[in-house]
Amino acid sequence: MVDDSPTEERQVPIDTNVIARVAEDADLSESALRDALAVLDSELRGRHAELERDRTYVTTDDRRAYAADDGLWERLTAGMSFDDGTERAVRDAHLEQARLLDAEAVEEADFGEGAVVVGVDTAEEMT
Numbered sequence: 089m090v091d092d093s094p095t096e097e098r099q100v101p102i103d104t105n106v107i108a109r110v111a112e113d114a115d116l117s118e119s120a121l122r123d124a125l126a127v128l129d130s131e132l133r134g135r136h137a138e139l140e141r142d143r144t145y146v147t148t149d150d151r152r153a154y155a156a157d158d159g160l161w162e163r164l165t166a167g168m169s170f171d172d173g174t175e176r177a178v179r180d181a182h183l184e185q186a187r188l189l190d191a192e193a194v195e196e197a198d199f200g201e202g203a204v205v206v207g208v209d210t211a212e213e214m215t
Contacts, residue, residue, distance in 0.1 A: 099126075099207075100122060100125040100126050100129050101129065101150075101151045101185070101205045101206055101207040102125055102181050102182065102185045102205060103185060103188070106181055106184050106185050106188070107121055107122055107125070107181060109184070110177050110180050110181040110184060111177065113177075113180070114173055114174075114176065114177035114180070115173070116173065116174065116177055120174070121174070121177050121178070121181065124170060124174050124175075124177070124178050125178055125181060127168060128164060128165070128168070128178055128182075128204075129206070129207070131164055131168075132164070132204060132206045133206075135206070136152065136206065136208070139154045139204070139206070140154075143155050143156070143160075144197040144198060144199075145197055146186075146189055146190050146193035146195055146196070146197045147193065147208065148189040148192045148193050150207055150208055151185075151189060151205055151206065151207055151208060152205070152206050152207075152208050153182075153185065153186035153189045153190065153197065153199065153203050153204070153205045153206075154186075154203060154204050154205075154206070155197060155198065155199050155200060155202065155203055156182070156199075156202040156203050156204045157200075157202055158202065160202075160204070161179060161202060161204075164204070165178075179202065182202075182203050182204050182205050183199060183201070183202060183203045185203075185205045186199050186203030186204075186205050187199060187203075189205065
């Protein structure tokens with residue numbers, strides 16, 4: 089007998105509606121974008137202390153959004169096998185989510201043209 093039950097979706101700190109919108113704009117499947125976001129999320133785990141030292145951030149609920157320049161993105165994605173379109177979609181999803189979190193937050197952050205969003209439950213919370 090074949091198991092037709094849906095597979096469990098990987099948990100990422102990006103809202104489902106953001107993933108859907110960015111995937112459509114990038115002509116990617118939602119599952120492909122979610123998988124790429126999960127790969128990046130595993131790279132971000134445990135980096136809160138490093139990011140907090142050097143980056144502007146906001147915290148809302150169980151997520152924290154940090155400003156991210158091209159240099160940080162290059163370091164984070166080095167060695168990952170994202171094609172250019174997938175990497176752009178991952179960056180776009182993080183930036184869109186960061187802007188949504190910033191709109192909800194008491195404090196404000198300037199994300200400019202880049203951000204990364206990390207679940208605070210994935211690493212030690214420093215606040």
